[in-house]
Amino acid sequence: MLSRLLRQLSSSAPDPLDGADARIALGALLVRIAKSDGDYSADEIARIDRVLARRYELGPVEAAELRAECEAIEHEAPDTVRFTRAIKAAVDYDDRAGVIEAMWQIVLADGQRDTHEDALMRMVAPMLGLSDQDSNAIRRRLEGQGG
Numbered sequence: 001m002l003s004r005l006l007r008q009l010s011s012s013a014p015d016p017l018d019g020a021d022a023r024i025a026l027g028a029l030l031v032r033i034a035k036s037d038g039d040y041s042a043d044e045i046a047r048i049d050r051v052l053a054r055r056y057e058l059g060p061v062e063a064a065e066l067r068a069e070c071e072a073i074e075h076e077a078p079d080t081v082r083f084t085r086a087i088k089a090a091v092d093y094d095d096r097a098g099v100i101e102a103m104w105q106i107v108l109a110d111g112q113r114d115t116h117e118d119a120l121m122r123m124v125a126p127m128l129g130l131s132d133q134d135s136n137a138i139r140r141r142l143e144g145q146g147g
Contacts, residue, residue: 022090024069025083026099027069027070028073030106039110044106088129100125107121
């Protein structure tokens, strides 16, 4: 399954992803943002697990297993530009807006915003079809809620 998904994400014209593949692709993007500052912390891992559990109605063990699959995909996935464009082509807009929110949750998980994380968020949001203003509004709302 992972090799098929990697081929799909690397394709120049990706087909829509099915539910399981979309979960892994979106989760892999969360892993990528968490790793972007060079510190893949326990807080970020726990936050990814909580996001995946809530988003996909999973128990803690299933969420951790899904995150492990996402980590494997993220490690082998193409560059962020192609990876993000493939997700945009394959995932509905509402899900992509939710991904931006989840990504901000990961960025804010350790209480520190890194310039690498900010740069990746500024690059990814428009590639997913959201404006920088929309992304920033999501970030401010989450900061107001305490991350």
